[in-house]
Amino acid sequence: MREKYRWDKQVDVLVVGSGFAGLTAAIEAGEAGKNVLVIEKMKTAGGNSIISDGGIAAPGTLLQEKHGLEDSQQLMYEDMLKAGLGLNHPNLLRTFVTNAGDAFQWTVDYLNVPYMDRVDLFGGHRVPRCYTPEGITGNTILKRMIRKVEDLEIPILYNTCFRRFIQDEKGSVMGCMVDREYDHKSNTGVSTYIKTNKGIILASGGYGADVKFRSIQDPRLDESIQTTNKPFATSEVLKSALEIGAASVQLSHIQLGAWASPDEPGFGHGPMFADYIVFKHGIIINPTTGQRIVNELGDRKQSADAILATGHPCVGIADHRAVTESGWDISKAIDKGVVRVFDTMEDLASFYGIDLESLSESINRYNGFANKGKDEDFGKPIFQDAKGIENPPYYAMRLWPKVHFTMGGLRINKKAQVVDFDGNVIKGLYAAGEVVGGVHGASRLASCAITECIVFGRIAGQNI
Amino acid sequence: MREKYRWDKQVDVLVVGSGFAGLTAAIEAGEAGKNVLVIEKMKTAGGNSIISDGGIAAPGTLLQEKHGLEDSQQLMYEDMLKAGLGLNHPNLLRTFVTNAGDAFQWTVDYLNVPYMDRVDLFGGHRVPRCYTPEGITGNTILKRMIRKVEDLEIPILYNTCFRRFIQDEKGSVMGCMVDREYDHKSNTGVSTYIKTNKGIILASGGYGADVKFRSIQDPRLDESIQTTNKPFATSEVLKSALEIGAASVQLSHIQLGAWASPDEPGFGHGPMFADYIVFKHGIIINPTTGQRIVNELGDRKQSADAILATGHPCVGIADHRAVTESGWDISKAIDKGVVRVFDTMEDLASFYGIDLESLSESINRYNGFANKGKDEDFGKPIFQDAKGIENPPYYAMRLWPKVHFTMGGLRINKKAQVVDFDGNVIKGLYAAGEVVGGVHGASRLASCAITECIVFGRIAGQNI
Numbered sequence: 001m002r003e004k005y006r007w008d009k010q011v012d013v014l015v016v017g018s019g020f021a022g023l024t025a026a027i028e029a030g031e032a033g034k035n036v037l038v039i040e041k042m043k044t045a046g047g048n049s050i051i052s053d054g055g056i057a058a059p060g061t062l063l064q065e066k067h068g069l070e071d072s073q074q075l076m077y078e079d080m081l082k083a084g085l086g087l088n089h090p091n092l093l094r095t096f097v098t099n100a101g102d103a104f105q106w107t108v109d110y111l112n113v114p115y116m117d118r119v120d121l122f123g124g125h126r127v128p129r130c131y132t133p134e135g136i137t138g139n140t141i142l143k144r145m146i147r148k149v150e151d152l153e154i155p156i157l158y159n160t161c162f163r164r165f166i167q168d169e170k171g172s173v174m175g176c177m178v179d180r181e182y183d184h185k186s187n188t189g190v191s192t193y194i195k196t197n198k199g200i201i202l203a204s205g206g207y208g209a210d211v212k213f214r215s216i217q218d219p220r221l222d223e224s225i226q227t228t229n230k231p232f233a234t235s236e237v238l239k240s241a242l243e244i245g246a247a248s249v250q251l252s253h254i255q256l257g258a259w260a261s262p263d264e265p266g267f268g269h270g271p272m273f274a275d276y277i278v279f280k281h282g283i284i285i286n287p288t289t290g291q292r293i294v295n296e297l298g299d300r301k302q303s304a305d306a307i308l309a310t311g312h313p314c315v316g317i318a319d320h321r322a323v324t325e326s327g328w329d330i331s332k333a334i335d336k337g338v339v340r341v342f343d344t345m346e347d348l349a350s351f352y353g354i355d356l357e358s359l360s361e362s363i364n365r366y367n368g369f370a371n372k373g374k375d376e377d378f379g380k381p382i383f384q385d386a387k388g389i390e391n392p393p394y395y396a397m398r399l400w401p402k403v404h405f406t407m408g409g410l411r412i413n414k415k416a417q418v419v420d421f422d423g424n425v426i427k428g429l430y431a432a433g434e435v436v437g438g439v440h441g442a443s444r445l446a447s448c449a450i451t452e453c454i455v456f457g458r459i460a461g462q463n464i
Numbered sequence: 465m466r467e468k469y470r471w472d473k474q475v476d477v478l479v480v481g482s483g484f485a486g487l488t489a490a491i492e493a494g495e496a497g498k499n500v501l502v503i504e505k506m507k508t509a510g511g512n513s514i515i516s517d518g519g520i521a522a523p524g525t526l527l528q529e530k531h532g533l534e535d536s537q538q539l540m541y542e543d544m545l546k547a548g549l550g551l552n553h554p555n556l557l558r559t560f561v562t563n564a565g566d567a568f569q570w571t572v573d574y575l576n577v578p579y580m581d582r583v584d585l586f587g588g589h590r591v592p593r594c595y596t597p598e599g600i601t602g603n604t605i606l607k608r609m610i611r612k613v614e615d616l617e618i619p620i621l622y623n624t625c626f627r628r629f630i631q632d633e634k635g636s637v638m639g640c641m642v643d644r645e646y647d648h649k650s651n652t653g654v655s656t657y658i659k660t661n662k663g664i665i666l667a668s669g670g671y672g673a674d675v676k677f678r679s680i681q682d683p684r685l686d687e688s689i690q691t692t693n694k695p696f697a698t699s700e701v702l703k704s705a706l707e708i709g710a711a712s713v714q715l716s717h718i719q720l721g722a723w724a725s726p727d728e729p730g731f732g733h734g735p736m737f738a739d740y741i742v743f744k745h746g747i748i749i750n751p752t753t754g755q756r757i758v759n760e761l762g763d764r765k766q767s768a769d770a771i772l773a774t775g776h777p778c779v780g781i782a783d784h785r786a787v788t789e790s791g792w793d794i795s796k797a798i799d800k801g802v803v804r805v806f807d808t809m810e811d812l813a814s815f816y817g818i819d820l821e822s823l824s825e826s827i828n829r830y831n832g833f834a835n836k837g838k839d840e841d842f843g844k845p846i847f848q849d850a851k852g853i854e855n856p857p858y859y860a861m862r863l864w865p866k867v868h869f870t871m872g873g874l875r876i877n878k879k880a881q882v883v884d885f886d887g888n889v890i891k892g893l894y895a896a897g898e899v900v901g902g903v904h905g906a907s908r909l910a911s912c913a914i915t916e917c918i919v920f921g922r923i924a925g926q927n928i
Contacts, residue, residue, distance in 0.1 A: 411680060421706075
């Protein structure tokens with residue numbers, strides 16, 4: 001019944017996508033002696049991974065131990081489950097936390113990624129467990145992955161777009177058709193048939209920039225909402241998998257970044273200030289009321305929903321001490337005018353049109369909480385090094401959510417095999433990274449995306 | 465390339481399912497002169513529709529006018545959008561409210577459904593717009609639909625289970641394979657091929673009883689959570705449509721009934737007391753604290769989430785006057801021991817293990833709100849006829865959510881045609897009722913399910 005293909009290529013393993021999940025899977029499959037090929041629809045490697053800040057979260061690491069921090073897999077499991085509103089797939093979440101520490105250590109020992117000597121706490125995590133590579137960019141990790149891929153002599157075909165699966169009579173994936181010399185504008189290329197002896201690993205990322213697809217699941221997220229993703233974060237590979245019977249999981253759970261600025265495109269420079277400084281040491285103010293609106297260290301969904309609910313951008317504020325003591329360099333955000341610096345609170349209030357009296361009252365109230373170690377209004381955790389907003393100059397930025405991450409995706413089992421709605425494995429098909437759904441439930445915690453890519457990328461590469 | 469089928473039957477229109485959506489579609493297609501066949505996997509008609517209370521919501525009706533109630537399509541649109549957390553598909557919601565009044569009137573004028581002379585308000589609706597048929601059961605509506613189906617000489621094949629679509633070379637649906645003499649236990653039957661000249665209308669209902677399917681989208685909803693649905697509310701027809709490329713919409717939005725009792729199976733008799741009496745005139749108490757937990761007239765998601773968040777069943781309480789003046793007969797719930805009657809608040813508190821002092825304080829506080837017309841704790845709307853909880857005996861029931869309705873489903877356009885993720889119509893395929901996703905967003909308001917069945921059932925039947 002089925003046509004015979006003239007195969008142009010034959011490999012053991014084809015990896016679709018060259019972000020963290022794809023390259024990790026390729027490396028593991030290559031290390032296991034497989035003949036591996038990576039395809040990438042863009043002209044360079046890295047996908048969205050390369051524009052991330054590179055932050056990776058894991059519990060029970062040597063770096064935590066060095067900094068005297070206690071943590072456990074169970075604690076991280078609970079934090080992620082809470083942020084996910086209990087909707088995380090328990091088997092995937094358990095696999096995630098069980099392997100997260102090893103995944104991080106693998107980037108240290110095997111990839112030789114250099115990390116900053118600090119462990120950070122971001123919203124929703126109860127203890128500091130987030131590690132940042134030198135340069136504060138995913139590119140630090142990516143470069144080392146690329147080096148390993150080259151060492152293993154794994155080719156990456158750029159400008160090569162996945163088109164469709166080719167299955168045998170029983171539905172097993174036996175290969176695929178891709179377009180080489182892919183042209184984005186005309187959406188055309190040279191059809192090439194690749195036979196895959198062991199299988200295909202999908203690591204094609206999320207659909208955050210795919211307005212048509214994402215707005216089917218969340219109609220609020222039309223073209224008026226920006227995204228932190230690159231414009232090629234689209235759904236075509238995911239849809240191809242659904243077409244051959246893969247189960248979709250929680251496609252309507254789409255994360256908005258609460259730390260995004262409406263005053264710059266893409267991810268931008270503002271989020272470092274908002275996420276690393278304001279949320280821990282500062283406050284988010286509704287300019288209409290001059291009041292706080294949320295536990296700034298709550299999970300992303302809480303913060304983004306709270307900002308959206310005001311109907312307009314809010315203002316994140318931190319003082320000079322917080323900026324200085326954080327150790328983060330926010331000069332780019334200041335240079336671009338995304339973060340603004342004010343000598344007095346009067347100037348700040350005036351610039352954003354906030355009633356000064358209300359704002360001062362809110363700040364005094366927050367400072368009181370910081371001093372006594374208890375946020376009576378929103379229950380934000382107050383840490384030992386927390387201080388009030390007292391030392392000028394004051395730093396501020398407007399906040400308005402952008403689509404950041406798509407929690408939904410393909411259903412996989414613990415071996416990273418893609419399964420259908422009845423739990424049956426689609427033979428020859430694996431997936432890892434953002435294209436997968438279920439790990440994060442309703443909302444992903446900060447720095448857990450890269451961990452997911454590496455944990456499940458390794459599993460896919462080892463199991464295929 | 466495709467096999468030739470020996471068609472056992474040929475019709476213009478095949479309707480899958482004999483609940484409100486299916487029978488409405490069959491009637492409209494029959495009235496338009498089409499040769500229609502309905503298949504039903506069970507041995508009788510009505511699906512979940514027959515066990516509903518028959519309540520139907522619509523704005524701007526003659527019955528509202530008679531009772532001096534002002535309402536509008538826009539008001540209902542806003543109420544549903546608010547309950548849906550803004551996730552409703554705007555085009556479907558607009559179609560819904562635009563046609564809801566006509567749909568209700570069609571049940572009055574065309575079907576001759578007798579309604580009680582009252583207009584009710586349920587949680588999330590800002591004005592009374594819910595109509596209840598005599599007997600307070602969907603069966604009152606169903607019997608009249610069946611009569612019309614018989615008048616139109618439309619056969620219903622019982623014990624007939626949909627198996628799979630048959631498509632032509634272009635992917636258009638040209639028929640299907642069904643199993644006649646379907647046996648549920650062995651999941652087998654006699655394969656029968658039906659050619660459909662105009663198309664197939666899917667009206668197969670939701671997946672509330674399909675533990676495997678629903679827990680992929682919401683892992684909390686495993687077998688430990690009961691459902692108000694009949695056990696055959698499963699996903700097989702929906703999955704068949706996904707397999708041929710239909711887009712899924714918001715499958716993870718699954719509604720829990722906040723008015724359900726853990727002390728009886730299925731929908732039961734308790735919900736009438738909880739939804740019609742407690743939520744409007746009474747309060748929901750967390751037995752551990754003795755305090756209210758939520759705006760009892762908030763939407764279902766709010767109430768169910770609030771009850772679930774306590775970790776154990778809560779207690780709904782109303783007084784004798786509320787029960788008497790409501791006009792609802794709750795004797796069955798009392799006979800079954802689901803609703804209990806107490807001469808004193810002491811007895812009630814003691815039975816449920818609630819601290820009497822805390823409970824009395826909560827009731828006094830609520831009575832104060834009822835008197836002054838303002839709920840300062842939860843913002844519950846207090847209506848003119850609202851009264852406190854003062855007159856013994858007191859009625860109470862335990863509340864613990866059950867899976868009630870699945871908001872997610874197939875994507876359709878305004879003509880009830882099933883479409884794929886790119887918005888392309890799958891020719892020959894229509895859908896209506898709970899199998900469709902997008903009308904209700906994150907949460908469906910009370911009495912809007914039957915309206916949906918009739919609005920989109922009519923559209924499907926008229927357009928096919």
